[in-house]
Amino acid sequence: MSYLLIDRFSLHEMSKRYIFFGFLLLTFFMNGCGDQKNQLNIFTWSGYVSDEIRAEFEKEFGVNVVVDTYGSNEDLLAKISAGATGYDIIMPSDYMVSIMVKENLLAELNRDNIPNFQNISPLFLGKYYDPENRYSVPYTFGTAGIAYDSSKVSPNPESWAVLWNEKYKNQFSMLDDQRETLGTAFKLLGYSINTTDPEQLRQAKEKLIEQKPFVKQYKSEAEELLIAGDVIMAHCWSGDAFRAAEERPSIRYVIPKEGSSQFIDTVCIPKSAPHKDLAEKFINYLLRPEVNAKITTFTKYGTCVLAAKEHLPEDLQKHKFIYPPAKVMESLEWLKDQGEFTQQYSRAWDEIKAK
Numbered sequence: 001m002s003y004l005l006i007d008r009f010s011l012h013e014m015s016k017r018y019i020f021f022g023f024l025l026l027t028f029f030m031n032g033c034g035d036q037k038n039q040l041n042i043f044t045w046s047g048y049v050s051d052e053i054r055a056e057f058e059k060e061f062g063v064n065v066v067v068d069t070y071g072s073n074e075d076l077l078a079k080i081s082a083g084a085t086g087y088d089i090i091m092p093s094d095y096m097v098s099i100m101v102k103e104n105l106l107a108e109l110n111r112d113n114i115p116n117f118q119n120i121s122p123l124f125l126g127k128y129y130d131p132e133n134r135y136s137v138p139y140t141f142g143t144a145g146i147a148y149d150s151s152k153v154s155p156n157p158e159s160w161a162v163l164w165n166e167k168y169k170n171q172f173s174m175l176d177d178q179r180e181t182l183g184t185a186f187k188l189l190g191y192s193i194n195t196t197d198p199e200q201l202r203q204a205k206e207k208l209i210e211q212k213p214f215v216k217q218y219k220s221e222a223e224e225l226l227i228a229g230d231v232i233m234a235h236c237w238s239g240d241a242f243r244a245a246e247e248r249p250s251i252r253y254v255i256p257k258e259g260s261s262q263f264i265d266t267v268c269i270p271k272s273a274p275h276k277d278l279a280e281k282f283i284n285y286l287l288r289p290e291v292n293a294k295i296t297t298f299t300k301y302g303t304c305v306l307a308a309k310e311h312l313p314e315d316l317q318k319h320k321f322i323y324p325p326a327k328v329m330e331s332l333e334w335l336k337d338q339g340e341f342t343q344q345y346s347r348a349w350d351e352i353k354a355k
């Protein structure tokens with residue numbers, strides 16, 4: 001009898017333990033390796049989301065933020081089209097928004113959940129890539145140009161031709177970005193960065209193949225090479241040049257006389273985002289003027305939120321790396337979706353990289 005009692009007691013204890021461990025397992029799957037309801041997954045350019053912004057959002061909203069990076073719009077597209085479904089926030093540039101909308105890869109934003117949308121300056125709304133801003137919110141703007149160490153590069157570069165000068169062999173880098181880098185050759189040859197003329201594309205490809213033996217590295221995070229002193233000159237985006245100049249004050253930034261590209265990088269939610277509500281909370285958070293000012297202070301790209309300027313130090317409100325003179329602005333083009341012809345750009349780029 002007593003033997004049976006003990007047995008019944010231990011059975012009861014065992015089922016309590018099973019329930020307890022079952023509960024633990026469930027919590028683990030809900031918060032840990034399973035659906036991760038409290039986690040915002042961001043896929044963005046490097047140097048775009050600071051630890052400060054991430055930590056403050058995590059604290060205020062009681063969530064985890066994970067940031068993963070890419071170096072070009074085409075890398076982003078390849079990953080999302082291949083079915084990477086875990087991302088809640090992505091940051092495609094202008095022309096890539098058009099492509100992703102066309103490919104049905106973006107979720108429509110619910111403006112009711114983004115009341116701070118009203119803080120965006122009208123200057124950055126209604127653009128060609130998303131005329132009603134149904135899918136995208138502008139994050140930053142900037143240009144592409146040449147960052148160079150003025151203590152080592154002389155005379156000061158004025159033309160893209162400097163990146164074909166044998167004198168700088170192995171001392172400069174080019175962006176690892178097919179549209180931007182083909183764009184330098186188009187501009188040097190006097191063509192549009194949006195050309196769909198196969199002959200012009202062929203000439204640009206040949207030009208970049210001719211340049212290749214002089215290039216130290218193709219790298220989109222050019223500021224890292226400049227700061228480390230691995231290169232003395234880089235085809236570079238404006239904010240990254242600015243960040244490099246903060247570390248090495250002899251670094252300057254020039255938009256070559258032949259013209260260049262300008263861009264708006266945006267914040268979007270992929271159609272496959274697991275946490276759309278949280279993603280909209282994050283977008284709304286980014287559009288708070290004081291938060292947006294922190295983004296500019298960190299990234300060194302321009303702010304699209306007018307009231308953020310009041311929170312910025314005076315030099316950042318009108319810095320020449322961010323706001324080029326009107327004459328230079330006239331020489332800039334927006335990259336546009338090339339439709340079917342994009343495949344020819346990709347083929348040319350692959351051939352250049354394979355040489």
Ligand code: SPD
Nearest residue numbers: 045046047093237263265
């Ligand atoms: N380190 C941040 C780089 C952001 C670059 N945006 C790219 C625009 C491409 N047209």
